[in-house]
Amino acid sequence: MLAFAVRRILYSIPVLIVASFIIFALGSASADPLAPLREKNPPAPQNVIDAEYLRLHLNQPLIARYFSWLGGIFHGDFGPSVVSTASIGHDLGDRFLVTIRLIALAMVIALILAVVIGVLTAVKQYSKFDYAATFVGFLFLAMPAFWFAILLKQAGISFNAAVGGQAISTIGQATVPPPQGAGPYVADIIGHMILPTISLALISYAAWSRFTRASMLEVMNSDYVRLARAKGLSRRTVMVKHGLRTALIPLTTVTALDIASIIGGAVVTENVFQWKGMGDYLITSIRTNDVYATASWLLLAATVVIVFNLIADLLYGVLDPRIRYA
């Protein structure tokens, strides 16, 4: 197990390095960080452009720039931003903490919803509940994340107007400046998380609940479940002790594979609720042709995806005793 984990981690490193190079090359090829300066009105003086050219290492070839960027990351320097006073590493760290709490909570809620609905629809196959839940699931699969988020936001605004106060926060990830004291501070953060989390969780749960349903049905039609029933165990015991565990194991892989699309969903959701998180950082850096910032963002996202897949692989071994890592 330990040997497998170590081998798996070592194997992830070259993947990350190749990914980082592709990310950096794509970012550098697709954007000119000096373009906003050149297009400025009135035009920026030539010596300013020349200084920026040097500061952003544009005098070096791509490969040299890539290696100095990659080398810098190991001591926390993510390269020069187009905003000369900004530190990409520092900003990304702040934004990451904001976004990860949205993603983590939304994923937990989505997983609980998916398992509960998936199992119930499998147990009550072809019932009215099954049909209704299936339709709602398909509806959320077809729902554009931003459209649903805007609707929820509007519902929050209407609710606030009806209550006559600021019951649910609809803008930003926290009040500026933050309220004094630990209690109000946490309450403020949670209040701001309600709507975006619901939005992201509902957009994400549907695919997983469909998967859980199919997986649960497959297990319930299997021979060993029939045997357990034949031995005289109750339907409930068989379901919970024999069926559920086997049915849920593949869900870990599916969840890990979907993490990239959840990050994408978070970008859109944050945009609607005007959070200053990873999503906003990405959009700003793309708009301002901030090549190092965009590449660092993508590298961080790719690392998160790879780490999640690593955890899923290791969990798989723990959950499924049939899998033995040689």
Added chain:
Amino acid sequence: MPETRTAPVAAVADREFTVVERSQAQLVFRRFLQHRAAVVSLVVLVAVVLLAYVGGWLWKYDAGQYTPDNSVPPSWEHPFGTDSAGRDQFAQVLRGTRISLQVSVSVAILATTVGTLWGSIAGYFGGKSDTVMMRIADLVLTLPLIAVAAMLAHNFGGSWYLIALVIAALYWAYVSRVARGVVLSLREKEFVEAARALGASDTRIILRHLVPNALGSILVNLTILVALAILLETALSYLGFGVTPPDTSLGLLVSEAQTALTTRPWLFYFPGLFIILIALTINFIGDGLRDAFDPQQTKVRQ
């Protein structure tokens, strides 16, 4: 019941019904018709496509044409109302639907073609080439699509076919995984061995034997890809990295309308409903196709 007794009955039954040979396509089509939600969805989707292409052409207003009516709610004159500049939202939504459909169908076809070939070649040859080719696909899959698409579209995008190209350049990796999985199980089958024994080349085996047999899974994947692509395209346009004015797409229409949600809600609801309608019907069609191609699964999902 003993076997001998049933045999004559079966023989009589055989003579009673004349058996007409059915092709694979007919079988699939018949099974598809049994999936009620899929059939209804197909009818609705065809209606939406006709409305977008034929209806948009027949409709009295052009998209982007300024009418004297500013900010009117839905009426017979303007079924989806008008925006603050007096443009007819019905005509705008139909044009947005055309663009969004064009993007997503192009993405599905491009990504499916490239992904199927990529996955089939990797799966068929196996070994080192398989490892290298699938690692490349995995690399693409580790990046959040919308982020890479936004980065590429910001500088290369703007018109609908470039957006389609950018999205397809990322989605092929999904298809290649599906195609590879199917080909891996197919290549061990006897008919492939037979074809090889008859002296068929690798190219011929892949194109004439493997790809047609994998067609079911690929077709199901293609429909789902259309739905995914329409959602990604609208999200990109919403963020401002997709189709740019004067062109329009359903996502751009929602984006433009979001500030007017309280004052002119019709501008916001109709394009969103069209996105949902298209993605929903395509998903149901995909579900129906999956059941039709794979009768084994019909027991589980209906």
